[in-house]
Amino acid sequence: MKKAYWIFAVFAVAFLGDRIGGFVLSKITKESQFRYSRLYGSSEGADVLFVGNSRGLSFYQPYCEEKTGLTTANLSYNGMPIDLAVPLVMDYLDRHQPPKVLVMDISLLDSVRMDNKLVFQFNHYSPNSERLSHLLKADFPNDYYAGRLSHLYRHNSEVFQRTFFYWKKSDKDWLLDRVISASMVDDVDTQKALRFHYSPKMLEKLDEMVKYAQQKGTRVELLVNPYFPAFVTKIENMDSLKIDVSKATGISVRDFSNAVQETEAFGDYQHVNKVGAMRYIDRLIAEGVLK
Amino acid sequence: MIFNSLTFLAFIAIFLPLYFALKGKARLLLSLTASYIFYGWWDWRFLSLIAISTLVDYYLGLSMERENEEKGRRKLLIISMVLNLGFLGFFKYFNFFTDSFVSMLQGFGMNPSVHTLKIILPVGISFYTFQSMSYTIDVYRKHIQAEKSLLRFSTFVAFWPQLVAGPIVRAADFLPQFQKDHDFNWDRIVSGTGRILWGFFKKCVVADSLAPFVDQIFAEPNGFASVNLLIGVIFYSFQIYCDFSGYSDIAIGFARILGYDFNENFRKPYFSQNFSEFWSRWHISLSSWLRDYLYIPLGGNRAGKLATYKNNMLTMLLGGLWHGANWTFVFWGFLHGMYLIGQRQLGKPFGSMMNGLRFPKGLKIGVNIALTYFFTCLAWVFFRSPNFATAMDVITGIADLEGFGFVNVMNKFTVMKGVLLIGILLVIEVSDLRMRWNSLAFRNPLFRIAAYAVLLLLIAFFGSFGSGAFIYFQF
Numbered sequence: 001m002k003k004a005y006w007i008f009a010v011f012a013v014a015f016l017g018d019r020i021g022g023f024v025l026s027k028i029t030k031e032s033q034f035r036y037s038r039l040y041g042s043s044e045g046a047d048v049l050f051v052g053n054s055r056g057l058s059f060y061q062p063y064c065e066e067k068t069g070l071t072t073a074n075l076s077y078n079g080m081p082i083d084l085a086v087p088l089v090m091d092y093l094d095r096h097q098p099p100k101v102l103v104m105d106i107s108l109l110d111s112v113r114m115d116n117k118l119v120f121q122f123n124h125y126s127p128n129s130e131r132l133s134h135l136l137k138a139d140f141p142n143d144y145y146a147g148r149l150s151h152l153y154r155h156n157s158e159v160f161q162r163t164f165f166y167w168k169k170s171d172k173d174w175l176l177d178r179v180i181s182a183s184m185v186d187d188v189d190t191q192k193a194l195r196f197h198y199s200p201k202m203l204e205k206l207d208e209m210v211k212y213a214q215q216k217g218t219r220v221e222l223l224v225n226p227y228f229p230a231f232v233t234k235i236e237n238m239d240s241l242k243i244d245v246s247k248a249t250g251i252s253v254r255d256f257s258n259a260v261q262e263t264e265a266f267g268d269y270q271h272v273n274k275v276g277a278m279r280y281i282d283r284l285i286a287e288g289v290l291k
Numbered sequence: 292m293i294f295n296s297l298t299f300l301a302f303i304a305i306f307l308p309l310y311f312a313l314k315g316k317a318r319l320l321l322s323l324t325a326s327y328i329f330y331g332w333w334d335w336r337f338l339s340l341i342a343i344s345t346l347v348d349y350y351l352g353l354s355m356e357r358e359n360e361e362k363g364r365r366k367l368l369i370i371s372m373v374l375n376l377g378f379l380g381f382f383k384y385f386n387f388f389t390d391s392f393v394s395m396l397q398g399f400g401m402n403p404s405v406h407t408l409k410i411i412l413p414v415g416i417s418f419y420t421f422q423s424m425s426y427t428i429d430v431y432r433k434h435i436q437a438e439k440s441l442l443r444f445s446t447f448v449a450f451w452p453q454l455v456a457g458p459i460v461r462a463a464d465f466l467p468q469f470q471k472d473h474d475f476n477w478d479r480i481v482s483g484t485g486r487i488l489w490g491f492f493k494k495c496v497v498a499d500s501l502a503p504f505v506d507q508i509f510a511e512p513n514g515f516a517s518v519n520l521l522i523g524v525i526f527y528s529f530q531i532y533c534d535f536s537g538y539s540d541i542a543i544g545f546a547r548i549l550g551y552d553f554n555e556n557f558r559k560p561y562f563s564q565n566f567s568e569f570w571s572r573w574h575i576s577l578s579s580w581l582r583d584y585l586y587i588p589l590g591g592n593r594a595g596k597l598a599t600y601k602n603n604m605l606t607m608l609l610g611g612l613w614h615g616a617n618w619t620f621v622f623w624g625f626l627h628g629m630y631l632i633g634q635r636q637l638g639k640p641f642g643s644m645m646n647g648l649r650f651p652k653g654l655k656i657g658v659n660i661a662l663t664y665f666f667t668c669l670a671w672v673f674f675r676s677p678n679f680a681t682a683m684d685v686i687t688g689i690a691d692l693e694g695f696g697f698v699n700v701m702n703k704f705t706v707m708k709g710v711l712l713i714g715i716l717l718v719i720e721v722s723d724l725r726m727r728w729n730s731l732a733f734r735n736p737l738f739r740i741a742a743y744a745v746l747l748l749l750i751a752f753f754g755s756f757g758s759g760a761f762i763y764f765q766f
Contacts, residue, residue, distance in 0.1 A: 003477040004477075006481070006736055006739065006740055007484075009740045010739075010740050010743045010744050010747070011744075013740055013741065013744035014743075014744040014747040014748055017744055017745075017748050018748060018751065021748065021752070150751040152748055152751040152752040153751045153752070153754075155752065156751065156752050156753060156754065158704045158705065158708075161704045161707070161708065162704060165704070177698070178698050178699055181516065181693060181694055182693075183513075183693065184514070187513070187514075
């Protein structure tokens with residue numbers, strides 16, 4: 001039986017290593033300059049709060065701050081689903097001085113292109129948020145419990161990789177900075193139509209978030225961010241999405257899908273690059289969204 | 292049932308104590324029952340295929356041994372081949388050949404009305420069919436004696452660790468191991484556990500982390516910049532290696548714990564300096580099967596240059612077809628056939644040219660490894676692509692170099708993680724050539740504890756646990 005001890009030793013060493021590793025990684029998470037680390041780790045508020053999926057990254061913060069003099073925070077993330085955006089925004093509103101304006105791109109109301117699995121990638125932030133923890137436990141119970149069992153597993157995600165990447169540097173200039181390729185421009189007509197797949201439940205959640213922000217005295221702006229001009233015609237149900245969102249929230253949606261026209265201002269069909277982001281911010285200022 | 296599932300964890304927690312508590316026939320019966328549960332968990336209906344194949348080959352083996360006439364023996368062998376290849380042909384290739392036949396007729400201007408059947412491909416059918424066939428061929432050749440015990444033979448065919456994705460074990464190697472009970476042995480537990488952990492590291496950490504990027508690239512390669520297509524192909528080469536060799540490691544590890552020894556199935560194949568070496572390091576159980584039961588009976592390399600080339604090509608084409616019912620697999624085999632022929636033709640002049648260049652030995656080896664890897668990856672593009680159009684999109688997309696820069700790399704964090712994990716894998720594999728990690732772990736308990744714990748931590752921190760099945764299940 002003596003020979004069996006090494007198995008217990010392996011588990012003991014692994015457990016100890018897991019706890020030490022988890023402790024170090026959670027320190028990094030706390031100290032990181034990444035947007036969600038600042039959401040949960042800092043009490044410093046901002047005047048403008050942006051929310052969206054990868055298209056929400058076109059709210060280019062350095063340029064916006066320079067042009068408006070307002071401070072900004074952005075909770076956007078690639079593939080962000082509304083289920084995740086709502087608790088993050090609510091947590092922000094609870095933990096910080098409410099912003100003057102909450103600006104949200106409504107293209108995250110899409111159950112097909114948005115990634116609901118993103119929720120478990122926020123596992124390492126779950127100890128900081130009851131809302132996140134609750135969502136994780138409800139939607140991904142295995143990951144929730146695995147994260148409690150192994151603290152390293154809790155940090156096993158791309159979101160943590162970004163948390164680590166922005167440990168010592170600001171993430172405010174996170175943006176898709178490339179120019180759309182010539183072949184993509186040529187192929188735009190052959191692209192499949194884009195359709196938003198949204199449900200009444202998703203609209204309810206959005207409304208819940210909007211009302212929560214308004215109760216805190218925050219103005220809410222719901223927008224459609226720019227698409228590559230020739231791609232806009234590929235979107236089948238943009239108008240019905242805007243109407244349904246307006247009905248659900250009582251806020252009329254501002255459509256900027258055609259706000260940027262130059263080919264060089266896009267990284268691909270659905271994302272502006274830095275040039276496009278700056279044009280877009282100028283337009284938001286001119287239209288009074290950012291004031 | 293797959294190894295990387297909670298169901299399997301429960302399965303093994305019940306099976307192992309029972310296995311070591313029982314002896315003799317009871318243990319064999321448990322192993323057989325567990326193997327059938329393991330397989331039936333996926334679809335119990337296909338257990339009948341294994342059972343029929345087992346029964347027929349068992350009785351044919353016995354009859355063959357009793358039969359003294361060569362003609363009679365040959366007849367029994369043909370029955371076995373027809374049955375085994377008939378099952379394989381029907382379940383795996385029926386629709387493929389029907390579709391190909393229809394396409395051919397359409398090429399001649401005809402428009403036949405042919406209906407294909409909705410056939411589900413039984414998991415692992417290629418593996419257990421080859422295993423069972425090797426038995427009857429070996430009995431026919433009188434290399435082994437027919438197995439007298441149906442229980443032993445059934446367990447040999449269906450043994451759960453390697454049933455669905457190999458390694459393909461030979462009756463001559465494996466059946467004798469069922470002759471005696473294997474006692475519980477701590478040394479085997481130690482080394483088997485290490486092998487299993489290493490297999491899970493390869494599968495859950497490396498292969499499954501690379502899979503999403505690769506899937507995206509091969510789903511619609513046209514939208515991606517050149518650099519991303521190249522990364523996709525390189526990632527795939529490591530994904531398939533880690534996925535498949537990871538499965539073999541886990542199978543070998545569990546078998547070792549149970550007291551059985553399987554032959555190695557992979558020996559660091561991407562360090563091969565030419566293609567004959569590659570095939571002695573990649574999926575060894577299949578390549579040696581094809582060598583012994585196809586290439587050598589065809590004449591091997593004994594009948595002149597042209598015949599050797601023909602045998603090489605035929606073996607590789609069938610090897611390609613074995614993987615799947617698609618012309619892309621056949622073409623993958625064709626490419627490897629061409630590589631082997633090209634190596635025979637150009638190997639010497641190329642070697643002389645390299646010698647003439649007076650490169651240091653290490654550089655020469657590096658060039659050979661890089662060239663072999665490059666051509667292997669080229670063939671992988673066809674292997675992975677659902678059709679030729681996709682494969683050509685990937686290859687031409689890489690070649691046109693549009694968007695070949697770091698700025699165009701998509702999903703940078705996924706790519707960075709992939710590169711890091713491939714780096715860890717290569718460091719461990721390269722250092723293993725000198726350090727022999729497994730024997731070191733075996734000799735030094737402290738090192739073993741640390742190494743196994745580190746593997747567990749790496750799996751927890753980097754592992755992907757949602758992607759499910761192993762690639763080779765479909766074959």
